[in-house]
Amino acid sequence: xxxxxxxxxxxxxxxxxxxxxxxxxxxxxxxxxxxxxxxxxxxxxxxxxxxxxxxxxxxxxxxxxxxxxxxxxxxxxxxxxxxxxxxxxxxxxxxxxxxxxxxxxxxxxxxxxxxxxxxxxxxxxxxxxxxxxxxxxxxxxxxxxxxxxxxxxxxxxxxxxxxxxxxxxxxxxxxxxxxxxxxxxxxxxxxxxxxxxxxxxxxxxxxxxxxxxxxxxxxxxxxxxxxxxxxxxxxxxxxxxxxxxxxxxxxxxxxxxxxxxxxxxxxxxxxxxxxxxxxxxxxxxxxxxxxxxxxxxxxxxxxxxxxxxxxxxxxxxxxxxxxxxxxxxxxxxxxxxxxxxxxxxxxxxxxxxxxxxx
Amino acid sequence: xxxxxxxxxxxxxxxxxxxxxxxxxxxxxxxxxxxxxxxxxxxxxxxxxxxxxxxxxxxxxxxxxxxxxxxxxxxxxxxxxxxxxxxxxxxxxxxxxxxxxxxxxxxxxxxxxxxxxxxxxxxxxxxxxxxxxxxxxxxxxxxxxxxxxxxxxxxxxxxxxxxxxxxxxxxxxxxxxxxxxxxxxxxxxxxxxxxxxxxxxxxxxxxxxxxxxxxxxxxxxxxxxxxxxxxxxxxxxxxxxxxxxxxxxxxxxxxxxxxxxxxxxxxxxxxxxxxxxxxxxxxxxxxxxxxxxxxxxxxxxxxxxxxxxxxxxxxxxxxxxxxxxxxxxxxxxxxxxxxxxxxxxxxxxxxxxxxxxx
Numbered sequence: 159x160x161x162x163x164x165x166x167x168x169x170x171x172x173x174x175x176x177x178x179x180x181x182x183x184x185x186x187x188x189x190x191x192x193x194x195x196x197x198x199x200x201x202x203x204x205x206x207x208x209x210x211x212x213x214x215x216x217x218x219x220x221x222x223x224x225x226x227x228x229x230x231x232x233x234x235x236x237x238x239x240x241x242x243x244x245x246x247x248x249x250x251x252x253x254x255x256x257x258x259x260x261x262x263x264x265x266x267x268x269x270x271x272x273x274x275x276x277x278x279x280x281x282x283x284x285x286x287x288x289x290x291x292x293x294x295x296x297x298x299x300x301x302x303x304x305x306x307x308x309x310x311x312x313x314x315x316x317x318x319x320x321x322x323x324x325x326x327x328x329x330x331x332x333x334x335x336x337x338x339x340x341x342x343x344x345x346x347x348x349x350x351x352x353x354x355x356x357x358x359x360x361x362x363x364x365x366x367x368x369x370x371x372x373x374x375x376x377x378x379x380x381x382x383x384x385x386x387x388x389x390x391x392x393x394x395x396x397x398x399x400x401x402x403x404x405x406x407x408x409x410x411x412x413x414x415x416x417x418x419x420x421x422x423x424x425x426x427x428x429x430x431x432x433x434x435x436x437x438x439x440x441x442x443x444x445x446x447x448x449x450x451x452x453x454x455x456x457x458x459x460x461x462x463x464x465x466x467x468x469x470x471x472x473x474x475x476x477x478x479x480x481x482x483x484x485x486x487x488x489x490x491x492x493x494x495x496x497x498x499x500x501x502x503x504x505x506x507x508x509x510x511x512x513x514x515x516x
Numbered sequence: 517x518x519x520x521x522x523x524x525x526x527x528x529x530x531x532x533x534x535x536x537x538x539x540x541x542x543x544x545x546x547x548x549x550x551x552x553x554x555x556x557x558x559x560x561x562x563x564x565x566x567x568x569x570x571x572x573x574x575x576x577x578x579x580x581x582x583x584x585x586x587x588x589x590x591x592x593x594x595x596x597x598x599x600x601x602x603x604x605x606x607x608x609x610x611x612x613x614x615x616x617x618x619x620x621x622x623x624x625x626x627x628x629x630x631x632x633x634x635x636x637x638x639x640x641x642x643x644x645x646x647x648x649x650x651x652x653x654x655x656x657x658x659x660x661x662x663x664x665x666x667x668x669x670x671x672x673x674x675x676x677x678x679x680x681x682x683x684x685x686x687x688x689x690x691x692x693x694x695x696x697x698x699x700x701x702x703x704x705x706x707x708x709x710x711x712x713x714x715x716x717x718x719x720x721x722x723x724x725x726x727x728x729x730x731x732x733x734x735x736x737x738x739x740x741x742x743x744x745x746x747x748x749x750x751x752x753x754x755x756x757x758x759x760x761x762x763x764x765x766x767x768x769x770x771x772x773x774x775x776x777x778x779x780x781x782x783x784x785x786x787x788x789x790x791x792x793x794x795x796x797x798x799x800x801x802x803x804x805x806x807x808x809x810x811x812x813x814x815x816x817x818x819x820x821x822x823x824x825x826x827x828x829x830x831x832x833x834x835x836x837x838x839x840x841x842x843x844x845x846x847x848x849x850x851x852x853x854x855x856x857x858x859x860x861x862x863x864x865x866x867x868x869x870x871x872x873x874x
Contacts, residue, residue, distance in 0.1 A: 166840075166851075166862075180545070184546070187851065188542070188848050188849070189839075189848075189849055190839070190849025190862065191851075192851070206545060206567045208565075209564045457841075458840070459843065460843050460846075461845075465823055465869070485816045487819075488802060489546070491546070492548065493525065493545065504524075
């Protein structure tokens with residue numbers, strides 16, 4: 159697989175106009191590309207920095223076809239893109255990373271099946287379609303465990319934890335009786351993530367793994383380097399590379415990993431740039447956003463070497479009000495009008511010389 | 517002097533839609549600001565990444581008033597903004613850095629008068645308005661010397677060098693008989709520039725001086741750090757700070773300096789972000805563009821410390837065709853459609869660890 163590079167001045171189409179689309183648009187602009195955002199919601203953050211915005215529904219085949227006609231490549235900023243929209247676009251324009259990555263990432267069962275099939279460890283899991291299967295699965299997997307909807311969950315939404323004595327009925331109700339997966343508890347030392355990229359020529363590159371801290375199911379902080387031995391960090395990078403190659407992927411992927419005493423366990427994959435990679439804009443010559451644009455445009459991957467250690471913290475809701483005063487840090491705000499509690503409004507990255515401790 | 521900070525979501529108005537306006541717009545977006553570009557020419561590069569573009573002439577008072585009504589602060593990306601446009605805008609909306617800096621920077625005589633008045637060295641110079649004054653000035657200043665138009669010169673345009681035996685008549689013709697200045701030759705070791713900023717609270721910060729290499733009158737390369745002793749670099753920074761304070765300036769300024777055996781001589785000042793500061797986007801946590809936006813929005817200045825050594829090279833005309841292949845560097849392209857010879861199409865920055873040599 160290989161394809162001709164797009165010339166500067168080409169147009170990158172982005173499905174989804176949130177903050178990830180916005181940061182992709184900024185990176186595309188730095189490479190001289192124009193950007194066309196497709197987003198059903200009004201006033202998308204990415205639209206403020208894009209050359210053009212189409213506001214239309216995901217099932218509007220005419221709007222999708224018009225969009226395809228005006229762009230040179232299509233990518234997406236979120237994994238829950240309607241596959242039917244991809245099926246309209248794909249015959250008309252290259253879609254990268256492509257359909258297969260979405261199929262796998264949209265369904266927690268398909269994702270774990272895929273990962274296990276290529277030899278990677280996941281939490282023990284079972285498909286759940288009612289209280290009967292849940293009770294059977296609880297006997298096999300035990301507690302604590304987590305019931306998650308198969309589709310459309312993010313930032314801890316659509317999840318419930320089960321402990322000894324928890325009611326299967328209540329848990330099933332709390333996920334809205336939606337097709338789900340029961341995941342066994344993984345006894346992990348820490349969670350890390352690898353942001354990796356695969357180019358149109360099949361070459362693979364990865365940023366150094368970061369260590370993640372969540373609060374209330376939402377990423378709070380990523381610290382780089384992660385506190386893992388060099389060999390384990392290399393394992394993580396190789397594992398991400400295997401996923402990319404097996405999916406015949408083009409672009410950037412985020413791979414969340416549990417570090418356990420017996421090795422790395424894949425938590426989940428995101429077929430897109432990833433919140434835990436935002437630190438790269440401050441601590442690498444080429445960041446995850448540019449790496450993704452380079453890949454989908456058929457440019458060789460850039461140098462993602464890390465020049466500094468880094469700590470990225472998300473700004474949720476009213477946190478962002480403090481942003482102007484954060485002078486010793488790199489602030490990035492997403493242009494969202496309404497600062498609802500828990501909403502990701504921006505992030506802030508501090509850097510320090512490599513190995514200086516903190 | 518001090519003013520309230522603009523909240524994220526405010527709108528920054530930029531006069532001029534070239535690459536500097538584009539890079540200012542990208543920095544403003546990172547801080548959550550909206551951007552409105554005012555530019556008479558069609559399809560300005562900055563327009564591709566701005567929330568809104570007004571295409572109107574500099575003398576269109578109605579369009580200027582409408583623009584002022586829609587923005588929270590106005591800045592400019594080039595020093596030759598028509599002062600009459602500033603006079604329309606200034607009663608309606610804050611204009612930063614403001615009128616005084618433009619007056620000084622638009623006229624080479626006014627600029628040198630100002631610099632000398634605050635105790636800074638310049639080349640010897642004389643105002644020229646015909647062959648008579650030119651011949652008199654040549655006797656006083658000698659050759660080699662350079663005749664430059666007082667106004668509207670840039671990148672070596674509107675300049676002619678005079679050597680022993682050069683014809684005053686021919687030189688006067690070659691600057692179009694426009695009011696000019698004769699500048700004596702400065703015997704310099706190297707040219708450096710300081711990119712400095714002054715906040716709304718009067719605080720001053722500067723990036724480390726860079727060393728510039730020109731080709732055919734156009735900046736070719738900036739290398740950081742400049743090869744000057746630490747004391748000389750500090751002198752350069754203090755000198756830039758003096759200019760900022762004396763102008764009661766808010767924003768980023770570029771100060772080009774000749775390093776001579778007897779000290780620093782100011783070549784020229786640019787009341788805006790500067791080509792010789794483009795390296796800051798790759799080698800500093802906060803770059804010159806963000807620093808400018810922070811200043812004009814009343815935010816405290818950010819940390820411009822340099823984490824890496826850097827070398828920035830301009831991509832002129834067809835140079836930019838090589839951009840996709842420059843993988844060990846940070847490429848920045850300006851989205852210009854037509855790659856005329858000598859036209860600034862982009863730049864590329866390489867970094868290496870501080871003090872590693874190169």
